[in-house]
Amino acid sequence: MTTSTSAPVTAPTTHAVAARTKGLRKEYGSTVAVDRVDLELPEGAVLGMLGPNGSGKTTTIRMLLGLVRPTQGEIELLGQRLPDGVEQALPHVGALVEGPGFHPFLSGRENLIRCAAFEPLLPKKQIKQAVEDALERVGLAQAAHRRYRGYSLGMKQRLGLAGALLVPRKLVVLDEPTNGLDPAGTREIRKIIAELHEQGSTVLVSSHLLSEVEATCTHVAVLHRGTVVAQGELTELLQAGGSALQVITPDVETALGALRQAKISARPLGEGLRVELAGTSAPQVIETLVKAGVGVYEATRWKTGLEELFARLTEAEEAERGMSSVDTLDGGRR
Amino acid sequence: MITRQLGSEVRWMLRRPRTIIGLFGLVLVPIIISFGIWTASDEGGGGPGLAAILKGNGMVVPIFTLFLSLNLLLPLVASIWAADGLAGEAQHGTLRGLLVAPVSRVRLLFVKLFGLTAMSLFAVTLMAVVGIIAGTAFLGTDGMMTLSGTTLSTAEGLVRIVLFILLVTFQMVSIGAVALAVSSTTEHPLVVQAATMTTIIVFQVLGQFPSLDWLHPFLITTGFPGLIDVMRDPIPFGQIWDSTLLAGCYLLIGTGLAAMRLITKDN
Ligand SMILES: Nc1ncnc2c1ncn2[C@@H]1O[C@H](COP(=O)(O)OP(=O)(O)OP(=O)(O)O)[C@@H](O)[C@H]1O
Ligand SMILES: [Mg+2]
Numbered sequence: 342m343t344t345s346t347s348a349p350v351t352a353p354t355t356h357a358v359a360a361r362t363k364g365l366r367k368e369y370g371s372t373v374a375v376d377r378v379d380l381e382l383p384e385g386a387v388l389g390m391l392g393p394n395g396s397g398k399t400t401t402i403r404m405l406l407g408l409v410r411p412t413q414g415e416i417e418l419l420g421q422r423l424p425d426g427v428e429q430a431l432p433h434v435g436a437l438v439e440g441p442g443f444h445p446f447l448s449g450r451e452n453l454i455r456c457a458a459f460e461p462l463l464p465k466k467q468i469k470q471a472v473e474d475a476l477e478r479v480g481l482a483q484a485a486h487r488r489y490r491g492y493s494l495g496m497k498q499r500l501g502l503a504g505a506l507l508v509p510r511k512l513v514v515l516d517e518p519t520n521g522l523d524p525a526g527t528r529e530i531r532k533i534i535a536e537l538h539e540q541g542s543t544v545l546v547s548s549h550l551l552s553e554v555e556a557t558c559t560h561v562a563v564l565h566r567g568t569v570v571a572q573g574e575l576t577e578l579l580q581a582g583g584s585a586l587q588v589i590t591p592d593v594e595t596a597l598g599a600l601r602q603a604k605i606s607a608r609p610l611g612e613g614l615r616v617e618l619a620g621t622s623a624p625q626v627i628e629t630l631v632k633a634g635v636g637v638y639e640a641t642r643w644k645t646g647l648e649e650l651f652a653r654l655t656e657a658e659e660a661e662r663g664m665s666s667v668d669t670l671d672g673g674r675r
Numbered sequence: 676m677i678t679r680q681l682g683s684e685v686r687w688m689l690r691r692p693r694t695i696i697g698l699f700g701l702v703l704v705p706i707i708i709s710f711g712i713w714t715a716s717d718e719g720g721g722g723p724g725l726a727a728i729l730k731g732n733g734m735v736v737p738i739f740t741l742f743l744s745l746n747l748l749l750p751l752v753a754s755i756w757a758a759d760g761l762a763g764e765a766q767h768g769t770l771r772g773l774l775v776a777p778v779s780r781v782r783l784l785f786v787k788l789f790g791l792t793a794m795s796l797f798a799v800t801l802m803a804v805v806g807i808i809a810g811t812a813f814l815g816t817d818g819m820m821t822l823s824g825t826t827l828s829t830a831e832g833l834v835r836i837v838l839f840i841l842l843v844t845f846q847m848v849s850i851g852a853v854a855l856a857v858s859s860t861t862e863h864p865l866v867v868q869a870a871t872m873t874t875i876i877v878f879q880v881l882g883q884f885p886s887l888d889w890l891h892p893f894l895i896t897t898g899f900p901g902l903i904d905v906m907r908d909p910i911p912f913g914q915i916w917d918s919t920l921l922a923g924c925y926l927l928i929g930t931g932l933a934a935m936r937l938i939t940k941d942n
Contacts, residue, residue: 406775409941431777438775442768446692458683459776465679504772 357384358417359512359543360405365414367400374400375567378414382512382545382560387538389554389575390547391647392564393655398547399439401564402516405545406436419511432461433511437518441501445490449481449500452489453507462508475503480529494521502533513537515546519553531557555647565655579650586623588630589613589639599633600626615643677786680778684790688756694794697752701798704748705740705806709733713813733810734819734832737803738906741843744802745899749795749843750850750875751868756794757854758867760787761937765862771942780937784855788930791851792844799844803836821908839905842919846902849895849922850875852929859936895925 358381365378375397382388392398403409405416407427416423421430443452450472457468476482479499484492492500498521505513515534519527527550534557537544548554554561555575562572571578590596590613600607600616605626607616616626623642630637688694741749764770773783810816819832827835854871861867878896881887891897898918904911 403942407777408771408774410939428777428779431775434775436775438771440768442770442772444687444767444769447687447690451690455683455687456772456776458679459773459778461676461776 358382359384359386359419360545361417362401362405363415365401365404365416366412367397367404367409368412373567375404375411378564378567378569380405380562380569380572382543384543385538385541386560387534387544387546387558388560388562389558390545390562390564391549391551391554391651392547396564396655397567398564399516400567402436402438402514402545402547406434406438406514407431408438432508434514435505435508435510435512436514436516437501437505438514438516440517440520441497441504443489443497443500443504446488448486448488449492449496449503450476450485452500453503456504457507460508471507475506478506478533479503480526495523495526498522499526502530506533509540510537510542512543512545515544517547517549519548519550527553551647551651561647563651563654570654571650575647579647585618585643586616586626587611587613587639587641587643588616588626588637590630590635590637592635595633596630596635599629599635603629605629613638677782680782680786681789681793684786685793688759688790688794691759693755693759697755698798698801701744701748701752701802702805704744705736705802706809708740708743709736709806709809709813712736731815731817732820733812733814733816734807734829734836735906736810736814737806737836738839738903740802740806741799741839742899742903745843745846745902746879746896747872747875749799749847751872752798753791753795753847753851754854754868754871755864756791757787757851757858757871758864760790761855761858761933762861762867763858763864765942766864774942780940781934784859784930784934784937787855788848788852791855792848795847795851796840796844799840799847803840807836822903822906823908825908827908835905835910839902842902842905842915845919845926846895846899846922849926849929852926852933854929856929856932856936859933859940892921895921898922 360380360382362378362380365375365380366373367375378397378401380401390398390401400409404411405418405423407418407423410424418426419430419433421427423430443449444455447455453472453475454468457463457472463471473482476485479502481496481499481503484496489497489500498518502515502518505515515530518530522530531553534544534546538559546554546558558575560573561575561578563570587610588596589611593609593614596614597607597609600614603621603625605616605621606619607614609615618626623640627637627640761770764773774780778786816829817826818829819827819835821827850871853874854867857870858864858867875896878894882891882894882897898914898921901914901918904913904915
């Protein structure tokens with residue numbers, strides 16, 4: 342066990358990772374849907390996958406579930422290498438991908454019974470109970486006898502969720518689960534995700550609703566144009582990615598000098614300075630300043646919301662292009 | 676596990692409205708045929724036509740029915756089931772659900788092929804049974820008159836009918852297997868039905884051209900007429916064997932192509 346750190350990452354280990362991808366790439370003809378995706382899904386985490394339309398969320402999820410073969414790259418799912426281990430891994434995985442898929446001429450209950458018949462972990466005798474439990478859990482018990490054809494968008498979505506929850510799962514993958522749900526439904530999904538999290542299941546949820554992700558997820562991965570542009574623990578990401586320290590001080594010059602020496606980036610702002618917390622922490626900054634004899638009147642954390650972070654990561658592209666030229670110009674002048 | 680999946684598949688097929696309508700339509704065929712013969716024989720006049728030959732020969736009705744239906748109706752039904760089996764499931768997004776359950780792709784094809792076989796056997800048997808009942812009701816039964824002029828006992832006649840059921844089912848399943856291969860390439864069930872039926876009709880047309888006789892041994896439809904040898908006494912197995920072998924080739928090729936496609940398919 343002590344040498345486990347030097348073991349190759351690709352070997353199926355007991356490493357606490359529910360799923361992992363390495364250098365994932367998928368081409369559809371000339372379109373590159375996903376490229377160089379290194380995703381890590383820690384066991385027990387609730388990972389929110391964010392990204393604009395067409396950024397490759399669904400494609401990544403499909404590859405993770407063995408539905409789509411990657412053009413390149415490796416996937417490890419619940420300790421199994423895909424595609425060989427897919428049949429060992431998938432019984433423990435519940436999934437709702439690209440909207441619910443059911444037969445319109447069957448009732449909700451009958452549809453679930455058909456799904457249950459193909460669940461390897463569900464003994465025949467328990468099918469009935471499991472179906473009723475799942476229906477109850479997503480609030481569909483009243484409408485279970487009705488044909489799926491007549492279901493509303495939200496009811497369909499709920500049934501899809503029920504299908505993913507038929508069996509206790511180690512990993513639940515939900516692709517835009519709140520799509521079409523009313524506020525109550527959204528809250529229920531949030532509750533279900535929280536329950537899964539409490540029970541120790543790992544959850545991968547893709548969403549457009551940033552508030553949703555912020556409220557339910559422990560980890561975040563942001564996709565943009567087919568690549569992961571940021572991932573990690575939500576709190577860390579929000580801090581490291583976007584947080585800064587606003588320091589009120591009269592000795593701006595001394596402070597800047599001291600910080601520069603400590604290789605912490607900062608710039609004058611208002612009555613003091615703004616210190617970027619990338620690669621450092623607030624106590625460290627204050628310690629540096631105090632040791633340099635700078636009088637600190639006030640220090641406030643500036644926390645970026647997920648929305649701001651997301652906007653910066655995914656919308657920066659165009660702005661970046663404009664800015665980078667400015668940056669180069671600026672650098673040239675120096 | 677596998678029996679549960681096969682059971683679920685057959686139950687699912689039986690629950691489909693179009694399966695029920697289709698079976699209902701198939702059952703009408705022997706009834707209409709019996710009724711037609713009965714009314715024709717009622718007219719009395721004319722020489723010893725079809726009606727006169729079949730008078731008191733109700734057990735010929737199931738064979739006659741299946742023989743007629745094999746040209747168009749049964750391939751159509753098989754293509755519908757094959758179309759719904761893969762293309763239809765892909766269209767509804769349920770194929771994804773099955774694959775994530777997981778059902779391995781090879782097993783999925785096996786389940787689909789089993790469903791197709793079971794339902795084909797059921798449909799053909801149902802037609803034959805209704806044919807026997809309707810034939811007996813309208814025309815009466817004193818044994819079965821063969822094409823060779825001899826008359827078989829009712830028991831022997833039943834054996835012939837069972838043999839014919841199996842042969843026709845096998846032809847139907849083979850066509851269905853090829854349709855499954857088409858079904859694995861698309862999300863549109865109608866494409867599968869259209870492709871299958873076009874092929875069957877084109878084959879039958881091609882079979883009419885003597886100049887293309889080199890092609891005829893490869894057309895599955897060429898084997899259909901030979902199956903009627905079941906009605907001769909004793910049965911000459913030459914043509915029956917050839918037809919079945921040809922259908923077997925179609926079955927293997929269809930299944931093989933479907934498997935190849937299904938295994939590499941992105942869903
Ligand atoms: N079957 C396919 N054939 C061709 N291109 C595809 C296919 N599936 C996905 N793509 C392309 O891959 C890219 C990523 O699509 P994907 O569905 O993964 O995006 P997404 O992040 O799920 O978007 P959304 O938020 O709209 O659901 C898109 O440009 C899409 O056009
Ligand atoms: Mg998507």
